[in-house]
Amino acid sequence: MIRVKIMACGLNFADLLMCQGKYQDTPEPPFTLGMEVAGVVDALGPDTDGPAVGSRVAVFGGQGGLAEYGCFPANRAVLLPDDMRFDDAAALQIAYGTSHLALDYKARLQPGETLLVLGAAGGVGLTAVEIGHAMGAKVIACARGAEKLEVARRAGADHLIDAASEDIRERVRALGGADVVYDPVGxxxxxxxxxxCNPEARLLPIGFASGDVPQIPANHLLVKNLTVMGLYWGGYLAFKPEVVTDSLATLLSWHREGRIKPHVSHALPLAQAGDGLELLRSRKSTGKVVIRPHE
Incomplete structure (x- = not known):
């Protein structure tokens, strides 16, 4: 184990589900919220060789991030470049990791294909826009309101759909249909x-922020040769951790090259962690909300 002085903790919709006991990996109470952190290693546990004290790291702990210090398994720590901001590192792991695994490892998104991103200004949706753009896809971003759509446009979206006022199906079909659908909304x-969807499209249910888990008509899958691919990023740590570590290495490389840039809409002190969670619940944030425990 390592002890980390937590400099930034990224909030996620899963934190809200944990509060309600509805997340698939909700720990046994009592527990501390905060799934992903960035900070500095300040102590090593028995029989732990590293990362060395003083190392700058990002850690997916699953819990324990909304605190000034936290103890985490050493093999969950990823070393950070010296010039990477803690806010960016805390915002990168789950959201970018989920989108990269979904679009690259699962859907095999190809340059020139059309990617439809629902919830495109949210924590994971915005990263899907950015990563899809970086992978050479034509990106259609769907979100509610002009302000959120502008955020998606700046992240690389080629076409914008206002979910509050436009017919998603008709707009997407008019743009040539979708080859890959990234959906954290349901x-x-x-x-x-x-x-x-176009024939042979791949659909990625990432989450159900709407509260409605859709039922998928299997006969439609058959007729259009569609594929639905579930993805739970954290689950790979249990049975295929190298998929996650390889993905994170790629994302850190992309960040270093300037190909991706985490969008943090709110950075709040620990005393305002409740306000940060409310921003997620009310969908008033864009990109990530980060808590800074030592501010």
């Missing part, structure tokens, strides 16, 4: 996207 938006 509900009616998934149903509309499903009906706008």
């Amino acid at each position: 509900g009616d938006q998934f149903k509309a996207a499903f009906r706008a």
Whole structure:
């Protein structure tokens, strides 16, 4: 184990689900929220060789991040470049990791294909826009309102759909249909996207922020040769951890090259962690909300 002085903790929609006991990996209470952190190693446990004290690291701990210090398994720590901000590192692991695994490892997104991203201004959705753009796809971003759509446009979206006022299915079909659908929303938006898919499209249910888990008609999958691919990023740590570590290495390289740049809409002190969670619940944030325990 290592002890980390936590400089930044990224909040996620899963933290809200944990509060309700609805997340697939909700720990046994009592526990401390905060799944991903960045900070400095300040102590090593018995029989732990490293990372060395003083190392700058990012850690996916699954819990324990909303604190000034936390103890985490040493093999979960990823060394950070000296010039990488803690806020960026705390914002990168889950959101970018999920989108990169989904689009690269699972869907095999190809240059020139059309990627439809639902919830495109949220924590994971915005990273899917950015990564899809970096992979050479034509990106259609779907979000509610002009302000959020502008955030998606700046992240690399080629086309914008306002989910509050436009017909998603008709707009996507008019743009040539979707080859890959990235969906952290669920509900009616998934149903509309499903009906706008091209033959052999791949659909990625990432989450259900709408609260509605859609039921998928298997006969439609058959007729259009569609593939639905579930993805739970944290699950790979249990049975195929090298997939996650390889992905994170790629993302850190992309960050160093300037190909991706985490968007942090709010950075708050630990005393305002509740306000940060409310920003997620009310969907008033874009990109990531980060808590700084030592501010």
